[in-house]
Amino acid sequence: MKLQAVDISKTESAATIIFRALRKAIIKGELTDGTPLRQDEIAKAFHTSRFPVREAITRLEQQGLVTTQRYKGAVVATLSMQDAAEIFELRAKLEADLMRAAVARMTDDVISQAAAHLDAFSACGDPMQWGTLNRQFHGTLYSVSGMPYHIEVVETAMDRIDRYIRAQLVLSDGMSRSEGEHRAILKACQDSDADLAARLTAQHILAAKTSLEDQLRTQMP
Template sequence: MKLNPVDISKTASASSIVFEALRKAIIEGDLKEGEPLRQDEIAGLFNTSRIPVREAISRLEEQGLVKTQRYKGAVVSGLSPEEAQEIFDLRALIEPEVIRRAVPQMTPEVLEQARQCLEAFSASDDPLTWGQLNRDFHSQLYAASGLQYHLDVIDNAMDRVDRYLRAQLVLSNGMQRAHEEHLAILEACSTGDAALAAELTRAHIADACTSLVENIANLR
């Protein structure tokens, strides 16, 4: 099993550490769709008991990253076109409103940090970094809204689709288009045009959804 284990035998937050390690491995594709999560093996890797492992897996199941199958136990969840469409429909409702609310609160420092994220995304030739760099750009802009509950919902939605979006960028050569769309969103934010930033964000999400749904069978 491909994980970065930590000796947490004397750590009070063992469940949280296991949860974050498994979550990261799933999102980044180190744990593949359908791969079983064997509690004994994971507990051994982290030098802990099965109890925090079980708790971590339950949290992952609540987020849709893990599912329990008969006779197999917990396995990494896949994503159907219908589920992907539902997630992106939710994002298209929430994220434009978040950025619309964020634009009036954006300082020059926030915009500069977002530009640095955009440039890092565009400059990277390592597909393993694209998912996080993409999220860094959007998160930097959204954070100015102060809508923490909305931001948590967006994070959970992105966790569910992140590994597929990364694969999509590789297979569809979508980096240039994503960069151009990111640049347009940032420029709208820079000029204080909240309505335009919201509309561009909605279109950006719709474009990604169309490509992902069309190619999801090839992304597994």
């Protein structure tokens, strides 16, 4: 199993450290779809008991990154094309609403922060960071929407598909396309055009959905 193990036998936050290590390995694709997460093996790798391992796996299940299968136990979750499409379509609706609400409350400081995240996204050569920077860009704009429940649902949806978005960005022209779409969204925010910003946000998400579906389709027998 490809994990960056550390000795945490005396660490109180063992479950959190194991959770982050497993989540990173899943998102990077080091733990592929269907890989069993054997508690004894993970506990041994991290020099700890099974209790924090069990807690970490439960947290991963809550994020949709792990499922429990009969006879196999916990395994890395597999995302079907149907699941991916549903998640992207939900995001397109919710994030368009978030953007429309946010533009009316947008400040110069928020726009500057979002622009900084976008510049960092454009300059980053590490695929592991792309998802984080992408989420920081969108999250900064949504933060003033006044719709915390919408944001929470979107964050959960992003956790579910993060590793697939990264793969899509790597295997296609996703980075350059995404940057252009992000800059158009930011310009609409600067111009206080809420309807345009909302429409561009929905189009941006649905374009990523189409690209991801194409990638998943090529991987199927």
